[in-house]
Amino acid sequence: MMACNPTRLELSNTDATTVDVTLTTDPGDGTAVVLEVPDLSINESQNTSGGAVSYTLAARTEGTNSLWDGTIQVGANAPADIVVQIVETAATQTVGLTVTDAAVSYCAPLAGSGTVTSVGLLMPGGFTVAGTNPITSSGTFEVTSTLDGIIQCDGAGTFSGGSELNDLADVNVAQGAGNDGDLITYDHAAGAGAKFKGVARSSIALTELDNDLSDSYLMLIEAPTVGKTYTIDGRAATARTITNYYAKTSSGTCTAVLKNLTDATTIGSITVTSTGASAGSLTNTAVDENDRLGLEITIGSSVADLEIVVEYTG
Numbered sequence: 001m002m003a004c005n006p007t008r009l010e011l012s013n014t015d016a017t018t019v020d021v022t023l024t025t026d027p028g029d030g031t032a033v034v035l036e037v038p039d040l041s042i043n044e045s046q047n048t049s050g051g052a053v054s055y056t057l058a059a060r061t062e063g064t065n066s067l068w069d070g071t072i073q074v075g076a077n078a079p080a081d082i083v084v085q086i087v088e089t090a091a092t093q094t095v096g097l098t099v100t101d102a103a104v105s106y107c108a109p110l111a112g113s114g115t116v117t118s119v120g121l122l123m124p125g126g127f128t129v130a131g132t133n134p135i136t137s138s139g140t141f142e143v144t145s146t147l148d149g150i151i152q153c154d155g156a157g158t159f160s161g162g163s164e165l166n167d168l169a170d171v172n173v174a175q176g177a178g179n180d181g182d183l184i185t186y187d188h189a190a191g192a193g194a195k196f197k198g199v200a201r202s203s204i205a206l207t208e209l210d211n212d213l214s215d216s217y218l219m220l221i222e223a224p225t226v227g228k229t230y231t232i233d234g235r236a237a238t239a240r241t242i243t244n245y246y247a248k249t250s251s252g253t254c255t256a257v258l259k260n261l262t263d264a265t266t267i268g269s270i271t272v273t274s275t276g277a278s279a280g281s282l283t284n285t286a287v288d289e290n291d292r293l294g295l296e297i298t299i300g301s302s303v304a305d306l307e308i309v310v311e312y313t314g
Contacts, residue, residue, distance in 0.1 A: 012059055018056050033073070206218055
C-alpha cells in the first residue's frame with residue numbers, strides 16, 4: 001500500500017487500485033453506493049454488505065498528479081464530494097474511504113483492522129536474535145551469526161558455513177584421463193579448518209588440454225547439375241582437417257567431387273548412388289582458415305536429392 005494523502009483519493013497510473021469504503025452509518029445491506037468521477041469516465045456502483053463496499057479500478061492513464069472532482073453517493077442521500085489524483089506506483093494498492101453523512105475522510109482504517117500486541121522473529125540455525133524479541137510495544141531486532149565462509153542453505157531452511165581454500169597449494173589443475181576427469185580439484189584435508197588467504201605461489205603448471213572440435217557440413221541438392229560447382233563453405237572460420245566424406249541420392253547416380261576451391265585441389269570423389277557411401281580415401285585434407293570448400297558434379301544420370309556430409313576436426 002502506498003502512503004496515503006489525507007485530502008484526496010489516489011489512483012495508480014500503472015496498476016489496479018482497490019478502494020474500500022466504510023460507512024459510519026450502516027444503511028442496511030443491498031444499498032447502492034455510487035462512485036463517480038465524470039472526467040475520468042468512472043461510474044462504479046456496488047451494494048453494501050455489513051456497512052461497506054469495495055471497488056476495483058483499473059490503472060488510469062490520464063495525466064499523472066492531475067486532480068479531478070468526483071462524488072460518492074449512498075442510496076438516496078446527497079452525494080459527498082471527493083477529489084481524485086492519478087499517482088505513479090509500482091504495484092497494485094488498496095486505499096480507504098470513510099463516509100460520514102455528506103463528509104468523506106481518506107485513507108481511513110479499513111474494516112477488519114486490528115492491533116498487533118506481539119511480534120517475534122525466528123531465524124534458522126546458525127543465527128541468533130537479540131534485542132527486543134518479541135516486541136510488544138516498540139523495540140529493535142538484532143540478528144547475529146557465528147557462521148563463517150560461504151553461507152549455504154538447504155530446502156529445509158538450514159544454513160551452514162562452507163569451508164574455504166587454505167592455500168593455492170590445495171588446488172590442482174590438470175587434464176583428466178580421456179578428458180573425463182576433474183580439471184580443478186581441492187585437497188580437503190590440506191585445507192580443513194583454514195581459509196584461503198590469497199597466499200602467493202611462484203607458479204601453477206597447466207597441462208595442455210585436448211580442445212579438438214568435431215563437426216560436419218550437411219548439404220542437400222534437390223536437382224544436381226552436371227558441370228556445376230556448389231559452395232559448401234565460402235570462408236572457413238578456422239583451420240580444420242577433413243576426416244570423412246559421405247554422399248547418397250534418393251534416385252539416380254552421379255560423381256560428386258569434394259574440393260578445396262582455394263587451392264583447386266581434390267579432397268575426395270564418390271560415385272554416388274541411392275545406397276550411399278563414403279569416399280574410400282581422402283587427400284589434401286588440411287583446410288586453412290578462410291579457405292573455400294565446394295562440391296563439383298562431373299557425371300550424372302537422373303539424379304535427385306543429392307545429400308552430402310563432410311566431417312572435420314579443428
